Amino acid sequence: MTLPRRAHPRPLDIQNGRVDLTHGGGGRAMAQLVEELFIAAFDNEALNQRNDQGAFEVPGGRMVMTTDGYVISPLFFPGGDIGSLAVHGTVNDVAMAGAKPISLSAGFIIEEGFPLSDLKRIVTSMAKASKDAGVPVVTGDTKVVEKGKGDGIFITTAGIGIVPPGVEISGDKARPGDAILVSGTMGDHGVAVMSQRESLGFETEILSDSAALHTMVAAMVAAVPGIRVLRDPTRGGLASTLNEIAGQSGVGMLMEEALVPVKPQVLGACELLGLDPLYVANEGKLICICAEEDAPRLLDIMRSHPLGRDAARIGACREDAHHFVQMKTRMGGNRVVDWLAGEQLPRIC
Amino acid sequence: MTLPRRAHPRPLDIQNGRVDLTHGGGGRAMAQLVEELFIAAFDNEALNQRNDQGAFEVPGGRMVMTTDGYVISPLFFPGGDIGSLAVHGTVNDVAMAGAKPISLSAGFIIEEGFPLSDLKRIVTSMAKASKDAGVPVVTGDTKVVEKGKGDGIFITTAGIGIVPPGVEISGDKARPGDAILVSGTMGDHGVAVMSQRESLGFETEILSDSAALHTMVAAMVAAVPGIRVLRDPTRGGLASTLNEIAGQSGVGMLMEEALVPVKPQVLGACELLGLDPLYVANEGKLICICAEEDAPRLLDIMRSHPLGRDAARIGACREDAHHFVQMKTRMGGNRVVDWLAGEQLPRIC
CATH class of the missing domain: 3.90.650.10 (PurM-like C-terminal domain)
Structure with a gap:
């Protein structure tokens, strides 16, 4: 038999390309999107392992976990966009326990036809927010839904953090006089x-x-x-x-x-x-x-x-x-x- | 001034009710949905704290984090539904590092008009899968998008787990002869x-x-x-x-x-x-x-x-x-x- 030569795929056409259903299909197109857009932007040790999980060391103790979905409209607004917001919001929910945030995950649900240029802009902004905060996005997921079954892009981030010993911040601790x-x-x-x-x-x-x-x-x-x-x-x-x-x-x-x-x-x-x-x-x-x-x-x-x-x-x-x-x-x-x-x-x- | 009496709100009409935009608005309707539907079903110590984070103790060491969005259509299928799937899929991604899963988060993006009865069925199934697996959903989030801007319900779960000492499972470790x-x-x-x-x-x-x-x-x-x-x-x-x-x-x-x-x-x-x-x-x-x-x-x-x-x-x-x-x-x-x-x-x- 003759083996097909595995040609290096052409890079994504970020400027004119659009997300299609293959980008969520688990095959080569998705691998390319993840590689050229997500891993390139977020670039950290855990994510670079290219596994279905990000791995990292944690000290023992009290940990918190939080999640938030971002469905904001419009996606870009003065002072930020859905990408930076998805990082800030989840870092903050971790911090509101008095915890030191250590890792984020990011799940993208993208509508078919969404411009790759907008996706790149959002992911770049998200990566910058994550780097500025010093809290890496260690794992992610991309799903694509048919046109008319979503609204551009939704992002759900989760975050975890470690609570310093002795800190017990909680919504049920307010007392009269506080x-x-x-x-x-x-x-x-x-x-x-x-x-x-x-x-x-x-x-x-x-x-x-x-x-x-x-x-x-x-x-x-x-x-x-x-x-x-x-x-x-x-x-x-x-x-x-x-x-x-x-x-x-x-x-x-x-x-x-x-x-x-x-x-x-x-x-x-x-x-x-x-x-x-x-x-x-x-x-x-x-x-x-x-x-x-x-x-x-x-x-x-x-x-x-x-x-x-x-x-x-x-x-x-x-x-x-x-x-x-x-x-x-x-x-x-x-x-x-x-x-x-x-x-x-x-x-x- | 006269203080309004805070009447106990009528319970959600699960049988005939539908999700509307107020259920994602951060106000009383959302609090009621979270209380009567989500907390009632998932019922665990971390979630019952009713904070924006779930808190729990972890041993130190190597940890993994993973996330997956579930956009399956149809929502119910022979052998499961989007709720059980969202638990199983994320527990499995944690387990694929050889890790013991310890906690899940769940983010819901719901389309306006989605029947509360379907939501309840999904959340109940999700809670059962989580309890059967022994991995609690410690935190969650609910967003509602306008009719035509989603597709019933999307769920994004994240999961974390602890890797036993000495285990270093990773996609880059296969060797010729394995x-x-x-x-x-x-x-x-x-x-x-x-x-x-x-x-x-x-x-x-x-x-x-x-x-x-x-x-x-x-x-x-x-x-x-x-x-x-x-x-x-x-x-x-x-x-x-x-x-x-x-x-x-x-x-x-x-x-x-x-x-x-x-x-x-x-x-x-x-x-x-x-x-x-x-x-x-x-x-x-x-x-x-x-x-x-x-x-x-x-x-x-x-x-x-x-x-x-x-x-x-x-x-x-x-x-x-x-x-x-x-x-x-x-x-x-x-x-x-x-x-x-x-x-x-x-x-x-």
Whole structure:
């Protein structure tokens, strides 16, 4: 018999090519996509093994695992894109346990016909975010669905991290009297994304706050291992996240509207759109609940980090059998700040 | 001011309800879906903490992480569904490093309008698979996309596991002279799924082989820590997976058609559809490459496990500068078994 010569395949045509079903089929086309696009961009020891798992050494102890799907529309927005967001969001969910993130996985679900140039741009941005954060994408998966059965690209990342000994941060640890801090202005991400939606015809200079918070968290945890709660107010915004924590911990909360940092441009855009910035998603901010006496130190640490310059104490926890989150308004009254009831901003992250 | 009474929300109407955008919005509707459907089904200590991460203790050492997206169509098939598949597939990818799986994450991307009853059925099946395997789903995420921007439900799972000391299984470790084993019949999963596709009007009694292989792998690794390669032949089937390994290890392979176990019904269905069972996906089978002298022992171990009864030695690795996978046919000739070139079966897993 004559053996066919295995010609080196032509490189992917990144500029004009499109993803097709063969790129998810498990055959040669998928191998080429993975090699030329994903492995080339993410380039790390675990991934370079080219196995169905990434392998790495871990110290023993308490570990956390988290996952998030990213279905944002549009895919590119001022200050980031779905790729950087998928890294930042998952690094942050690991960090919100006080943990040091060690590895990420990335699963791509791509719609047939998606431009390879957009895929390359997203993967490049994701790889940069991962390298900047020092948290490698050690394993991945690519699936392709027929045109009309997806929406460009969805990314699901998972992340793991190691919790330093003695740290026991959890949403059920807030106690009456604890201080409520935020690391910066609320609503930037949601407004930045909305500014790109064609149907919402306004332009703004607001950038998404999308960023990895783990180095700031590491400094906070090192100084105050007894932090009670950390959580990033993403979907549903500050209001929904505080309600989650209040319910988990069985406390009430009182915050002051005048103390919640919101950029004037964000406030303006929200007024235009009939939105409340307390319910708009953030992707580079955290809520920290701590003993009142630890608040000044934690605020100092946050404010000395580039991602926490606008950190503020916005209120305190208190006894309340109903676990209400209330807000002292600028007008001087109190109002209940409930969970997000409907869906004000679909697919914002 | 008068505080609103927080009425207990009505339970989800699983029987008639449908997923809507609020279920992915980060507010009360999402919290209810997560509580009544996901936490109720998966019910484990880490998930019950209701944090954005699941926490658990790990021993130190070598760890692996893996991820897979499941975009299968149809969602329910003989022998399983997207939920059980998402657990089995990821447990298996962890096990293929010889590792003991410890935790899973699950990210759901659901199309608006998806019946809650189907979601419940899928989550229940997923929870059962996870409990049967002894590998908890410790964290999850739910996103909802508008009708027409998805296809019912996509699930992306990630998994982590600990590699026993001394085990160094990897796709680049096959050597000339090594034996190639498979744990059972090839092609069952793909044919079972195809039998459910309306456009392919044939019925068959073939069940998917979808199953978690980690207990069988644990026994194999305990007996022969020096196993060179383990890999599950999913997308692209046996042929593509062997080509992957041959390329990674820089070896050729020769297998014998007569030794590759294929169920007669699967062979019949493949003939009807013009498919080659060597390229059809499996979800409960593994390929094991080992030193020739270890083969009999590993075959014994596999055959004494319920999931390995049809295990067989199908060939051996050899020197080949081209890294060809060849097959001695029933007719006595040799043919090159190449990678899957196109996409014979979109969305089979």
